[in-house]
Amino acid sequence: MEHIKKYISEIKDYPKEGIVFKDINPIYKQPKLWNQLMLPLEKLISEAKPNYIAGIESRGFISASALAFKLELGFIPIRKPNKLPGKVIGVNYKLEYGEDRLEIQQNLIERNSKVIILDDLLATGGTANAAGNLIKEAGANLIGYAFLVELTALEGRNKLDSNLLIESLIKY
Amino acid sequence: MEHIKKYISEIKDYPKEGIVFKDINPIYKQPKLWNQLMLPLEKLISEAKPNYIAGIESRGFISASALAFKLELGFIPIRKPNKLPGKVIGVNYKLEYGEDRLEIQQNLIERNSKVIILDDLLATGGTANAAGNLIKEAGANLIGYAFLVELTALEGRNKLDSNLLIESLIKY
Numbered sequence: 001m002e003h004i005k006k007y008i009s010e011i012k013d014y015p016k017e018g019i020v021f022k023d024i025n026p027i028y029k030q031p032k033l034w035n036q037l038m039l040p041l042e043k044l045i046s047e048a049k050p051n052y053i054a055g056i057e058s059r060g061f062i063s064a065s066a067l068a069f070k071l072e073l074g075f076i077p078i079r080k081p082n083k084l085p086g087k088v089i090g091v092n093y094k095l096e097y098g099e100d101r102l103e104i105q106q107n108l109i110e111r112n113s114k115v116i117i118l119d120d121l122l123a124t125g126g127t128a129n130a131a132g133n134l135i136k137e138a139g140a141n142l143i144g145y146a147f148l149v150e151l152t153a154l155e156g157r158n159k160l161d162s163n164l165l166i167e168s169l170i171k172y
Numbered sequence: 173m174e175h176i177k178k179y180i181s182e183i184k185d186y187p188k189e190g191i192v193f194k195d196i197n198p199i200y201k202q203p204k205l206w207n208q209l210m211l212p213l214e215k216l217i218s219e220a221k222p223n224y225i226a227g228i229e230s231r232g233f234i235s236a237s238a239l240a241f242k243l244e245l246g247f248i249p250i251r252k253p254n255k256l257p258g259k260v261i262g263v264n265y266k267l268e269y270g271e272d273r274l275e276i277q278q279n280l281i282e283r284n285s286k287v288i289i290l291d292d293l294l295a296t297g298g299t300a301n302a303a304g305n306l307i308k309e310a311g312a313n314l315i316g317y318a319f320l321v322e323l324t325a326l327e328g329r330n331k332l333d334s335n336l337l338i339e340s341l342i343k344y
Contacts, residue, residue: 011257021257028237029224029246029280038241052201058230058255062237062247065200069210069238074201077234085183085193108201 051113064118093130111139122147125156223285224248236290265302283311294319297328
């Protein structure tokens, strides 16, 4: 996957000073490259046989829904507060400064069904861990996490349950 | 497609009083149903041969990226203000109360490439029309719009360029 790094734009001081943002939008616009990138996850997820792939708003929706649709699995949206209609379940979690919250629709996931979370980026792991807790809170069986990009220096992987499948495609 | 309506939840007074929100998340979690729903768009878009499918943040990302990935077309994210890294092009547009803005990354789309916008919902048409103007502003060739659900009473279709392909799957 190393040869794909040259298509990932690096944008300095975004979203704030000191951060070099990894922009994978140039991959999504090149379907052959995008398919090539996702191939290992297609295999992995096909073998793991989840019922659902859950994606985290907004960037996380892109590859999670794409892969769910192609593999004929259900897609579950995990969203920021007050974005989902009807009754929701939520979890709050800490950010470097302040707090954030993720929500899922109540009764959208069948109890004990198998869910994989697929997100574009594993950074500090806070969001991924919160999303995982939310899936468990909803009564489903979280079987793992998959990421397109992992920023290894931030050790986000250590925040996640090491008994689960944790896979990333491109490591920095 | 009429038989699919029973899987669309109707949520009263969401996001505000007087609106009955059509929730298609129950379809995304049922892959057979989701695939069945999308089949006419798969055919239509395959025949129209665009280079890209553009999706509008956040719900619009779901089916736009799914179909782009399956049909091996590029996916282009259209986002709310200040969500895209690097240089962007934006358009402002009027809402019932106030104003909103959509943005796209500069130079992400090749000039004169063919683009279809795929969104979950055609309501008043304001967002879809703004997204179309943005695609043209970026120098690309907008060839049409596709929607999962159309609220026909709001006549959003009349806001869109009638020379283009305009298709919706489920009409209310």
